[in-house]
Amino acid sequence: MKQTVYLSIGIFFGIVMYKSEAASWFRIYEMFQFGSFHMYGIIGSALALGIIGIQIIKKKNFKAVGNQQIQLTPKNKSFARYAIGGIIFGLGWALAGACPGPMYVLVGSGYLSILVVIFGALLGTFLYGVLKDKLPH
16 A cells, blocks of 8 residues: 555656656756746745645654654754765756656656666765765764
């Protein structure tokens, strides 16, 4: 049952990403050129909904699918971690023309060259997992 719920949410998310043009290379390029509010509106809406959702989870003590407790643990908030991570993420986003969510939407849309970018993202994630304990905190 859980897989059906996750698959349905993923398909809905993919359709919304595609129809809102959030997976469009042109829209991403336009955003980095400060040529349009379109992507900033999508990102801002997602941020606002995320903040509201987290506050509701905290206040109502919701359970995850499968009746599991949702763990909201505090994170290390050092500036260097966020600055370095943000720069790496932003450079990858600008060079690839897609962030992680739209990468899979692009595969589903038939843009198979994005598989190279997905491979790179998975490799980078794997390397981070291997090296994370060796990085400065």
